Amino acid sequence: MSDQSVRTLVAVDGQVDGDLIERVIRDPRVAVAAVGDPSTGWPAREDAEALLVVCRDGSDEGLELVRRAHSDYPGRPVVVACEGSPNGFLRKAFRAGAEDVVQVTTAEHTATDTYLALAKAVARRDSEAVAVAGGRVITVLGPKGGTGKTLVSTNLAVALSADHARAVIVDLDLQFGDVGLAMGLRPERTMYDLALSGGAPDASKLEGYLAEHSSGAGALLAPTRPDHAAVVTPDGIREILRVLRATTAFVIVDTPPALSPEVIAALDESTDVCMVTMLDAPSLKNTKIALETLQLMGVTAPIRLVLNRSDTNVGITHADVVHILGRAPDILLPSSRDVVRSVNSGEPIVGSAKRNESAKALRALAGLYLNESS
Numbered sequence: 001m002s003d004q005s006v007r008t009l010v011a012v013d014g015q016v017d018g019d020l021i022e023r024v025i026r027d028p029r030v031a032v033a034a035v036g037d038p039s040t041g042w043p044a045r046e047d048a049e050a051l052l053v054v055c056r057d058g059s060d061e062g063l064e065l066v067r068r069a070h071s072d073y074p075g076r077p078v079v080v081a082c083e084g085s086p087n088g089f090l091r092k093a094f095r096a097g098a099e100d101v102v103q104v105t106t107a108e109h110t111a112t113d114t115y116l117a118l119a120k121a122v123a124r125r126d127s128e129a130v131a132v133a134g135g136r137v138i139t140v141l142g143p144k145g146g147t148g149k150t151l152v153s154t155n156l157a158v159a160l161s162a163d164h165a166r167a168v169i170v171d172l173d174l175q176f177g178d179v180g181l182a183m184g185l186r187p188e189r190t191m192y193d194l195a196l197s198g199g200a201p202d203a204s205k206l207e208g209y210l211a212e213h214s215s216g217a218g219a220l221l222a223p224t225r226p227d228h229a230a231v232v233t234p235d236g237i238r239e240i241l242r243v244l245r246a247t248t249a250f251v252i253v254d255t256p257p258a259l260s261p262e263v264i265a266a267l268d269e270s271t272d273v274c275m276v277t278m279l280d281a282p283s284l285k286n287t288k289i290a291l292e293t294l295q296l297m298g299v300t301a302p303i304r305l306v307l308n309r310s311d312t313n314v315g316i317t318h319a320d321v322v323h324i325l326g327r328a329p330d331i332l333l334p335s336s337r338d339v340v341r342s343v344n345s346g347e348p349i350v351g352s353a354k355r356n357e358s359a360k361a362l363r364a365l366a367g368l369y370l371n372e373s374s
């Protein structure tokens, strides 16, 4: 989702009329999963990210809905939209478990206030979950140049962030990194500046070195010159990934086509590996060797396999891929001219509203990680 919408289950009590509900949910970013009266049973919507209770001022029914929302949908934040003055009601609503209370005023203000309260509540819940469990570090590998590592890692970071899971991409292609180019970001401060700044990085210091993409994704960019790469050490990378992981739901690591000491350091800190391969003999041979090497290195992180340019007709079939690699790809990513255009314009294709099969496959990859994290 590129529109930052919040999938919302709306609960109303019998006293609330349709006009009031319409005023509360009319912001298009409030993606209504269902509207229902829980006294007759919640609609089963496991995909809801948040619950919205619409009620009249101070109604006991409203408070009861908040309590039921918590027991029926644990882990989802509850926001209350209340007509009339919520004074007096506020404390009771918070005690019943509401994250926020929105006062219904004019249609325009109410709709925006409700959306912002829902989005904030979901973001707060996500960052609390990260603080407790730590985020995931996904290292994107592809043991041959040009297989699509940067394409996959930049789009993954943007797709996850657009779906409310803050992601930071770290460009470990230290000599010729092009994450900044692929995301349209200027390398004002890079890993080189961070390494030269000295001292151990903490979360707020690191924030100052991230370039921000409009999707909400952050990017720690590679040095701008190959001769600057040597100042970034494997120990420094370990430290950066540990700090980022403590505050970020997803840390995505883009890599050069080699198991360099920096990449091995990243693998030590990784919870996941995403291997990108293509339908040509050298790619498949190297992918097979890389998979075997990861096993020998004792990497236990689950490995997702992306077959890039999966629709290429070059005499190697998908059955051959399964035969050579001993497993089927998780994602088939077809070739597309729009991909090339998106790379050239510095805007990851998952951010485009245009229907495109490659973008769909990249969003599906993000969906695999999101589903495992929820």
Ligand SMILES: Nc1ncnc2c1ncn2[C@@H]1O[C@H](COP(=O)(O)OP(=O)(O)OP(=O)(O)O)[C@@H](O)[C@H]1O
Pocket: 142, 144, 145, 146, 147, 148, 149, 150, 151, 152, 173, 255, 256, 257, 308, 309, 333, 334, 335, 336, 337, 339, 340, 343, 358
């Ligand atoms: N599915 C695709 N459809 C169309 N073009 C693609 C696709 N995948 C990759 N490309 C093109 O191939 C180029 C190389 O992809 P990318 O930079 O992601 O590879 P890489 O594995 O990061 O390469 P390197 O090892 O050099 O860092 C991209 O600039 C893009 O133009």
Ligand SMILES: [Mg+2]
Pocket: 149, 150, 151, 173, 178, 254, 255
């Ligand atoms: Mg690359």
